[in-house]
Amino acid sequence: MDLPDASSRPSRLSSVVRVLVVGALLLSFISGVALWYGQSLAEHALAPPLWLRPWRLLHGGLNPVLCGVFGYLCCQHIRYGWALRANWISGFTMEGVFLLLILSALPIYYAGDGTFRQACVFLHRALGAALPVVLIVHWIAAQIWVKKFLKPTCN
Numbered sequence: 001m002d003l004p005d006a007s008s009r010p011s012r013l014s015s016v017v018r019v020l021v022v023g024a025l026l027l028s029f030i031s032g033v034a035l036w037y038g039q040s041l042a043e044h045a046l047a048p049p050l051w052l053r054p055w056r057l058l059h060g061g062l063n064p065v066l067c068g069v070f071g072y073l074c075c076q077h078i079r080y081g082w083a084l085r086a087n088w089i090s091g092f093t094m095e096g097v098f099l100l101l102i103l104s105a106l107p108i109y110y111a112g113d114g115t116f117r118q119a120c121v122f123l124h125r126a127l128g129a130a131l132p133v134v135l136i137v138h139w140i141a142a143q144i145w146v147k148k149f150l151k152p153t154c155n
Helices: 015-043 052-075 077-084 088-110 115-149
Strands: none
Touching: 015 052, 015 115, 052 077, 052 088, 077 088, 088 115
């Protein structure tokens, strides 16, 4: 595979894709926090709060969208970034967290109550809380890479 020219930045996400990725991740994060809060309230109440179900539906409904986003990033963004040798550590960490969030959701939905499911819930919550930090670190690393490897053009 020929290395793409770094000056063209083929790994850079378009504005539309950036809005989709960040928007889906933000909605997932907000709905996940709402679920976490609602579930902790439900542990101390006789019944879960009425507002919990719509948040659960939103959070679960975002899963196919996020799987599609993950696939797109793997086929486009990551492939070019890998060829450019840009942000390997932060990118690998970002996609690792993203993949583990997707995979840890499966037993939360489909495993019965038990130790394994509870471990997956804990892992999913920890990774979900870490994702914004990992995403920001990846974005900062990209800014540093651009300044280090791309020379500004003078017109």
